[in-house]
Amino acid sequence: MPEVFFDDMSIEFPDPRGRNPRLAVSHVDLQIADQEFVCILGPSGCGKSTVLNVVAGFLEPTAGTMLVDGQAVNRPGPERGVVFQDANIFPWLTVEQNIGFGPRLRQGSSNEVKERTAEFVERVGLTGFEQHLPLELSGGMRQRVGLARTLINDPSVLLMDEPFGALDAQTRILMQELLLDLWERDRKTVIFVTHDIDEALLLGDRVVVMSASPGRVKEVVRVDLPRPRSFDITSDEKFLGMRRHLMDELHSETERAEGIVA
Amino acid sequence: MAITASGMSHVNPPLAPGTGPRRPRKGRVRGIPVLLSMVIPLIVIAIWQYTGSNRMIADGLFPSFTASIEALSDFLFGTAEQSAPYSGDWVTSVLDSSQRILSGYVLGSVLGVVLGLFSGYSKSVRLLVNPMIDALRPISITAWIPLALIFFGIGNAPAIFLTSMATFFPVYVNTLIGAMSAEGRLLRAAAMLGANKWQMLVRVTFPATLPSIATGMRVALALAWTTVVVAEILGARSGLGYVLMDAYNQFRFDYVVACMISLGALGFLSDRLLAWLFKRPLRWVESAAKA
Ligand SMILES: Nc1ncnc2c1ncn2[C@@H]1O[C@H](COP(=O)(O)OP(=O)(O)OP(=O)(O)O)[C@@H](O)[C@H]1O
Ligand SMILES: [Mg+2]
Numbered sequence: 244m245p246e247v248f249f250d251d252m253s254i255e256f257p258d259p260r261g262r263n264p265r266l267a268v269s270h271v272d273l274q275i276a277d278q279e280f281v282c283i284l285g286p287s288g289c290g291k292s293t294v295l296n297v298v299a300g301f302l303e304p305t306a307g308t309m310l311v312d313g314q315a316v317n318r319p320g321p322e323r324g325v326v327f328q329d330a331n332i333f334p335w336l337t338v339e340q341n342i343g344f345g346p347r348l349r350q351g352s353s354n355e356v357k358e359r360t361a362e363f364v365e366r367v368g369l370t371g372f373e374q375h376l377p378l379e380l381s382g383g384m385r386q387r388v389g390l391a392r393t394l395i396n397d398p399s400v401l402l403m404d405e406p407f408g409a410l411d412a413q414t415r416i417l418m419q420e421l422l423l424d425l426w427e428r429d430r431k432t433v434i435f436v437t438h439d440i441d442e443a444l445l446l447g448d449r450v451v452v453m454s455a456s457p458g459r460v461k462e463v464v465r466v467d468l469p470r471p472r473s474f475d476i477t478s479d480e481k482f483l484g485m486r487r488h489l490m491d492e493l494h495s496e497t498e499r500a501e502g503i504v505a
Numbered sequence: 506m507a508i509t510a511s512g513m514s515h516v517n518p519p520l521a522p523g524t525g526p527r528r529p530r531k532g533r534v535r536g537i538p539v540l541l542s543m544v545i546p547l548i549v550i551a552i553w554q555y556t557g558s559n560r561m562i563a564d565g566l567f568p569s570f571t572a573s574i575e576a577l578s579d580f581l582f583g584t585a586e587q588s589a590p591y592s593g594d595w596v597t598s599v600l601d602s603s604q605r606i607l608s609g610y611v612l613g614s615v616l617g618v619v620l621g622l623f624s625g626y627s628k629s630v631r632l633l634v635n636p637m638i639d640a641l642r643p644i645s646i647t648a649w650i651p652l653a654l655i656f657f658g659i660g661n662a663p664a665i666f667l668t669s670m671a672t673f674f675p676v677y678v679n680t681l682i683g684a685m686s687a688e689g690r691l692l693r694a695a696a697m698l699g700a701n702k703w704q705m706l707v708r709v710t711f712p713a714t715l716p717s718i719a720t721g722m723r724v725a726l727a728l729a730w731t732t733v734v735v736a737e738i739l740g741a742r743s744g745l746g747y748v749l750m751d752a753y754n755q756f757r758f759d760y761v762v763a764c765m766i767s768l769g770a771l772g773f774l775s776d777r778l779l780a781w782l783f784k785r786p787l788r789w790v791e792s793a794a795k796a
Contacts, residue, residue: 299697300697320699321697321698321699327694331690333691333695333709334789335789344695344698345699348700348708349699376788377789378789378791393697393698396699
């Protein structure tokens, strides 16, 4: 059974002027296997976040179904961890308190929770920064806190919405490699939204290309590159070939999204 | 594309708190701001002293600066040669007033924070309590004095009641607005991490609202002092407000001014104390904490 299963799923938003609802995502059919890393690529506004928000439980589909592990989802929960674009960590909590937030909700501040928190602080390389507040951290560090606080809950699905989109190029590469490392030691099902082609190819087993709004699945590309991967793979022949292809696909969709008639 | 190892290991260092770039100041200008800020107070005191000691204002009833300070010293330590009715009563008066203001302020703040949080967080609570509060809010606190007196008689109770009313409204309104604007994205994150409704209220909405609570409580503190003085003038037999009014009735304007100085100092100190108490819980707020 596929871990995440979309069957003819559409999502509409009510029109602010109250007339026709606005179709954001249209007839998505997609199956994501357990332990698969899938990247969703598409132009701005095509409904990538909307798809992810349905899996997270923030939204319900208007038509069709979305199942996680065979179950319909109707609320957010720790088994479906989300890493947000802007980290979205609690500004009044220290690094340690942010990372331990989930376990502490369930178990209070036991020794076990403290040890587990320390372990995840270390996994994302924040040892020494436990007592820092978010405002004292760089963007990359904040995003590592966001990643660790989600992973500590041991989710069965990890949902990432352009998590590195706001970082500078160097930090972004570091974060991609960190994510690959973390994923290799404990392969989770990942849905990773991005509009960066290199990022999608470096990370994913498959890349789902979405069309301009209303978003539908335009193409699914299997990324047959060996794992474990590192940034070096971006100069591989095969990588460059797929990159070329995806550039063309995305380019035409972006033109449509921006209203340029080809 | 080749990425060097050194290029990749670069991560922005975190900012240490309080080590922002500071412009070097020129040594010789350092003392001038202090002098500048003392100019107007010194002129005011000089005029005060001159007009007071020459009995130039209000048929000579307005006391000079030194007379007022002498009254204050007598009020504090009982130093005057012929003792006034309140010689050495300062500590008792201040304790009486402080007890009233503290009880009323704490009561009003707790109620304001709890009700404000719940009605900011839950729409049904808001529909339940907000119309009543909005209806009562425009009534000036001083307009409640007659009712407070017939409810509670003379003494501590009416002052505590009025002070808690004066405190409640600004704390409630600020807490409500803060809780309603507590960012949805943080609540979403908490839900995703497994928080239930109660945990979201306590662990997200409450800390997110703390800056607004602090604002409300600082506004309320000034109102609470005003209210306690008015309440003591009209409905108490002790406290700074009572002494102030009694001194007026006995034509002891030096004591009136001594009470005013005491109230100013206590108001200032209590505001500083409150700011200090909120400093640590609000250190995560980038700019507001410095207020
Ligand atoms: N809450 C909402 N109410 C109304 N319309 C919405 C809402 N959320 C999204 N939309 C609309 O749905 C469409 C898809 O939005 P979505 O945020 O999923 O796009 P996206 O692919 O994530 O874009 P980006 O790359 O810019 O993040 C957009 O046209 C957007 O305006
Ligand atoms: Mg998006």
